[in-house]
Amino acid sequence: MKCSRDGDFSEGQLQRFGNIEINPSAAVLNYGQGLFEGLKAYRKQDGNILLFRPEENAIRMRNGAERMCMPAPSVEQFVEAVKATVLANKRWIPPPGKGSLYIRPLLMGTGPVLGLAPAPDYTFLIYVSPVGNYFKEGVAPINLIVENDFHRATPGGTGGVKTIGNYAAVLKAQAAAKAKGYSDVLYLDCLYKRYIEEVSSCNIFIVKDNVISTPAIKGTILPGITRKSIIEVARSHGFKVEERNVTVDELVEADEVFCTGTAVVLSPVGSITYKSQRVSYGEDGFGPVSKQLYTSLTSLQMGLCEDTMSWTVQLS
Ligand code: PMP
DSSP: OEEETTSOOOOOOOOOSOOOOOOTTBHHHHHOOEEEOOEEEEEOTTSOEEEEOHHHHHHHHHHHHHHTTOOOOOHHHHHHHHHHHHHHTGGGSOOTTSOEEEEEEEEEEOSBOSSSOOOSEEEEEEEEEEEOOSSTTTTSOEEEEEESSOOSOOTTSSTTSOBHHHHHTTHHHHHHHHHTTOSEEEEEOTTTSOBEEEETTBEEEEEETTEEEEEOOSSSSOOOHHHHHHHHHHHHTTOEEEEEOOBTTHHHHOSEEEEEETTTEEEEEEEEEETTEEEEOOSSSOOHHHHHHHHHHHHHHHTSSOOTTOOEEEEO
């Protein structure tokens, strides 16, 4: 779909996956004026397809677009485009239990600019790919390292929106962590280097004495849709959930730590290393709280239980 700066997005069309043409002076290439989203489609046992809260992705993209001086498709346009793309790629959706179809909506300033300014024209597109587990460990525990030198977000910056530049900012620290055998990086706030924020592509939770805590959303953390869903699921199971500042020291005392995101779903954290000190959680992966939440969330997403939350959108 195409759009000028103040206009409406045109009717979209399906086209075969392949390279796209782009002006070398497009704002997205020169100034990073781009946003993306990520969501998944699961195939149910009865053959129907489920999307998980796609309107939440549409709303997040619209909020991000406001921050990035971009027009964005309406919630309805976004959801309809996702549905049409998924239906056209039905054959790529893995069978139940074998993975999902990852859906990547992309909004870019594709009009030309030379001096720094928002683009005159925009493109919204969606591509898809079948996926399995995000971490090579699968749903086994992941090992994180706390990053002390690099930050992914600063107050007043763009950390709270899903803009492409945020991910360029994490590549170096993530590559260094992987080279040392860690699964990913856990970032600290950049003012005090005391509060945990999030992992390169997922949110983080700790469990202590059955109370679940996660860093509050304050502009430097992506408001994850899985995070929001897990908070609601946990509260519906009677857990106390706190959104607050979580200090790096609390990781030592935590009973369980887990990460959430569309790609990682809910991954238990097996260990966290901070300033050469390693804290481990359990031996065989999931603690009881994260296991319960994982089962509830994935049952909803995969259509294995009744959708009492009305979160899924069924396509056939
Ligand atoms: N934080 C970051 C930086 C992410 O890229 C993601 C993935 N979108 C998340 C958190 C989790 O968000 P969601 O649950 O909406 O996928």
